[in-house]
Amino acid sequence: MLNQNYGISLQHIPYKGVAPALNDLLGGQVQIAFASLPSVLQYINSQKLIALGVSSSKRSPVLPDVPSISEKVPGFSGSLWIGLFAPKGTPKPVVDKLQKEMQLTLANPDLKEKLQSSGVELASMTSAEFAKQLQDDIARWAKIVKASGASLD
Numbered sequence: 001m002l003n004q005n006y007g008i009s010l011q012h013i014p015y016k017g018v019a020p021a022l023n024d025l026l027g028g029q030v031q032i033a034f035a036s037l038p039s040v041l042q043y044i045n046s047q048k049l050i051a052l053g054v055s056s057s058k059r060s061p062v063l064p065d066v067p068s069i070s071e072k073v074p075g076f077s078g079s080l081w082i083g084l085f086a087p088k089g090t091p092k093p094v095v096d097k098l099q100k101e102m103q104l105t106l107a108n109p110d111l112k113e114k115l116q117s118s119g120v121e122l123a124s125m126t127s128a129e130f131a132k133q134l135q136d137d138i139a140r141w142a143k144i145v146k147a148s149g150a151s152l153d
Contacts, residue, residue: 010032012150013030018035018036018039021033021035022035022039022040022043025049026043026048026049032052034055034078036080036119037054037060037062037063037118037119037120038118038119038120041062041063041118041119044063051063051066052066053066053067053068053069053071053072054066054067054068054069055068055069055076055077055078055079055080056068056077056078056079056121057070057077057079058070060119060121061116061121062116062117062118062119063119081123081133083130083134084098084099084102086098095127096127099126099127103124106122106124
């Protein structure tokens, strides 16, 4: 996205997970990496890594002095989200119960504090809202991947 829209030349290096990428970043084999905040926060706090920016549309509450990339690159947004999925055809009452139980679990003050202190920002949405978010993201990223010429090896 940065290469295509903003003339920034970054080389994509495919890793099998964030751990090998962080090993190379910490070891100096690569100079920059995009990674989820929970996976790098300990290294930022211990000053082993420098946070250049967060990819969400706004600053993170756990790193308020680190700018959002969108502050320098208008329109940039690359937020990571985690969702709960069930097989297609799962009865609506089951989906509704799973969603209700997940919301109750995430409302637990101890869990909420632990997640938020690690850089996770909790969002609550209905299954219909989540389905729309998923479809919007698929459409958005499909255009970016197609324009990049990326392919599966």
